[in-house]
Amino acid sequence: MKVINLGPDPSLVYRPHLEKEDGKDRAEYRNFESGDLIDRVYSTYKMMHTNQTLDFVKEKHVTWTDCNHTRMTMMESIEALNQLVDESDPDVDFPNSYHAFQTAEGIRQEHPDKDWFQLVGLIHDIGKIMALWGEPQWAVVGDTFPVGCRFQSSIVFRDTTFVDNPDDKNPCYNTKYGIYKAKCGLDNVFMSWGHDEYMYRVMKFNNCPIPEEGLYMLRFHSFYPWHCHGDYMHLCNDKDLQMLPWVKEFNKFDLYTKTTHLPDVEELKPYYQSLIDKYCPGELCW
Numbered sequence: 582m583k584v585i586n587l588g589p590d591p592s593l594v595y596r597p598h599l600e601k602e603d604g605k606d607r608a609e610y611r612n613f614e615s616g617d618l619i620d621r622v623y624s625t626y627k628m629m630h631t632n633q634t635l636d637f638v639k640e641k642h643v644t645w646t647d648c649n650h651t652r653m654t655m656m657e658s659i660e661a662l663n664q665l666v667d668e669s670d671p672d673v674d675f676p677n678s679y680h681a682f683q684t685a686e687g688i689r690q691e692h693p694d695k696d697w698f699q700l701v702g703l704i705h706d707i708g709k710i711m712a713l714w715g716e717p718q719w720a721v722v723g724d725t726f727p728v729g730c731r732f733q734s735s736i737v738f739r740d741t742t743f744v745d746n747p748d749d750k751n752p753c754y755n756t757k758y759g760i761y762k763a764k765c766g767l768d769n770v771f772m773s774w775g776h777d778e779y780m781y782r783v784m785k786f787n788n789c790p791i792p793e794e795g796l797y798m799l800r801f802h803s804f805y806p807w808h809c810h811g812d813y814m815h816l817c818n819d820k821d822l823q824m825l826p827w828v829k830e831f832n833k834f835d836l837y838t839k840t841t842h843l844p845d846v847e848e849l850k851p852y853y854q855s856l857i858d859k860y861c862p863g864e865l866c867w
Contacts, residue, residue, distance in 0.1 A: 627738070
């Protein structure tokens with residue numbers, strides 16, 4: 582029998598320092614039912630779930646994956662996120678650049694020997710920079726999901742936000758497999774367009790030597806129906822299942838480091854610049 586290294590154990594309990602911050606329990610994160618930001622969040626997902634069709638996603642691949650829009654350094658792109666507040670996030674209402682350093686620092690504390698993992702924490706949301714270049718936030722932020730097959734029930738606001746999406750009524754797309762085949766692999770699945778896929782494409786285009794585990798984290802960290810709810814397993818191949826525990830491990834730091842205790846970014850920059858210089862130096866194509 583083939584033995585597969587599944588990486589970090591997804592059943593591990595969350596670390597004490599991630600258990601409760603600002604008096605907030607883990608269960609209080611990702612509250613999509615109430616809260617001060619819920620109207621903004623729902624409106625963003627309504628637009629996303631109405632407009633993210635297979636045709637739309639294919640158009641965005643043509644627009645963005647050639648990385649011919651500009652050139653800038655990784656640190657410049659992180660600093661650009663000072664201008665962005667994620668309208669789909671029910672947990673925070675501060676610029677996304679702080680979240681980048683929060684995530685990276687959480688990972689550095691628990692995985693001091695994996696500098697590539699720390700870097701992934703720093704850069705995982707940089708794809709949201711598309712919103713500063715003209716894309717509406719509903720095509721940039723939020724949870725991702727496959728298009729071209731049935732929208733599963735675990736997708737946020739599934740019951741009320743897809744009513745005007747034409748793919749939901751298209752018999753070619755609204756079945757369990759849709760245009761795909763069993764165990765085709767997520768690499769062959771079109772995901773709703775957003776910052777995950779874009780940042781993954783930027784890393785690949787620029788030949789940045791981040792391990793496959795890190796690339797999966799970048800590409801699928803917003804795919805909550807998969808890594809948190811176990812949906813879409815019928816599309817996964819062995820590689821996807823091998824990478825899933827790493828995505829789960831990343832999610833703990835992505836989600837539970839979101840607190841109002843904002844890091845001293847200027848103090849942290851020299852260390853993270855050294856990681857950038859190692860894995861993605863100089864100006865990159867975006």
